[in-house]
Amino acid sequence: MTGLRKPSADNNANQNSRRTMIHSVYRKSRQTEKMPVRLFYSKGNRELQAESGPMSTKPVTGFRSPLRAFRDSGGSPHHSQSAKIHTAHRFKGDSMPRIVLLVASICLTFAMVGCKTLTKEPETVAPKAPVLDRVFQTGILRVGMSGDQPPFNMTTSTGQIIGIEADLANALANSMGVRAEFTQKPFSELLGAVESGEVDIVLSQVTMTPARNTRVAFVGPYFISGKAILTRSKSLSEADEPKDINMTGIRLSALAGSTSESFIRQSVPSARLYATPTPDLAIQAVIDGKVDAMVADLSVCLVAALRHPNEGLITIGAPFTFEPIGAALPPNDPLFLNLVENYINILEGTGTMQELEAKWFKNPAWLNQLP
Structure with missing residues (x-):
């Protein structure tokens, strides 16, 4: 054809010589089943060469990925002076399909477990009531x-x-x-x-x-609410602070176990305390003159004065303390x-x-x- 140069006889002879050498090495490795074949191009003389080594029993032509080339070259893709094309080895008999199936099943198992872990909804525990x-x-x-x-x-x-x-x-x-x-x-x-x-x-x-x-x-x-006193004494009813009733010998009643009892012990330590099981008994102690005053919430003192209008009971104008009343629950x-x-x-x-x-x-x- 016009424009193409016909190969010379010398070139054909060189190519036939190289094929003969490669086939000889390949047949030898097939006979011994111990000598694999590696084909590579040498950058120096740009000739296809063959070498054998104890790697595999049945070599086939393979492709080396860029990452493999990068690793084989010592870390740099331009480090080596030769780019080698290695053959991959085959497995004997039908072991190759079995291994492929085994690897595939393992990968599928891990994929299913991974998906199940990622998509697993958090367990909801009903609150206890x-x-x-x-x-x-x-x-x-x-x-x-x-x-x-x-x-x-x-x-x-x-x-x-x-x-x-x-x-x-x-x-x-x-x-x-x-x-x-x-x-x-x-x-x-x-x-x-x-x-x-x-x-x-x-x-x-x-x-x-x-x-x-x-x-x-x-x-x-x-x-x-807040702490106050119920009394028949006009002077005590004019008290503004707990210290105004903290006098030696003063007698005070309060509901047992209440904050009123704690108030007397902490804020009126000089008083003689009479703790009663009910508020009515504490009120009655004031009426009977057994105590000088009763300490209770201001609302209790107001109601007591209202219930006993003829006993001369009076209370203070403003509570001593701040008392938040609430509901107690488990x-x-x-x-x-x-x-x-x-x-x-x-x-x-x-x-x-x-x-x-x-x-x-x-x-x-x-x-x-x-x-």
Whole structure:
């Protein structure tokens, strides 16, 4: 053809010589099954050469990837002066398909495990609500209160418990679709009843304190009060601070186990303390002249003066302390705690708490129901 140069006889002879040499080495390796063949081009003389070595039994022509070339050259693709094309070896018999299948199954297994791990949804554990579950199962909300802390809770002549906290308990039970059952206990035993599981909640003018909060959970406050005194002495009623009544020989009564008792021990250490099991007995001690004054929440002092208008009972104009009143609950039921918390917030937001305070503090009609 025009433009093409016909190969010379010398070139054909050189090519035949090289083929003969390669085939000879290849046949030798096939006979011994120990001498594989490696074919490479030498950059220096640009001739295809063959060499043998103890690598494989059945060599076939292969392709060396750029990464393999980079590694074989000592770390640089331009480091070596020769680019070698190696043959890959074959496996004997049918072992090659078996190994391929084995490797494929292993890869598939790891892929499935990996996908399962990545797509596995987190396990959800239902929150424990032992108190709430029991209330809904029985249909009864057990409420603990003393029944002698007017106007928060008090017992009528017919044995019925009424007051602000009784109304709160009944409304809470109605909102849950259950009924409230009142468990009347001395004030000092109420927190223990919560801890033992005897009651589900305590609504009994309980002041929220850090010490009590280590035993039970609190929701609130739903009312703010403070320490005051109930007395028949005009000079004592003019006291502005606890130090004004901290006199040697003064006699003070208070409800046993209450913050009023703690107040006397800490703020009026000179006083002689008379701890009584009920507020009524502490009030009666003032009327009978056994003590000079009773220490209690300001609301209790106001109601006592209202209930006994002919006994000359008076109280101070402003409380000594700040007393947040809250609901005491078991600490092991966060759902029940959250439910009561939301309930109190709703009552305050809708103005229901203000209506209850007006009903029980400003209207003395309920006094006629007491014994």
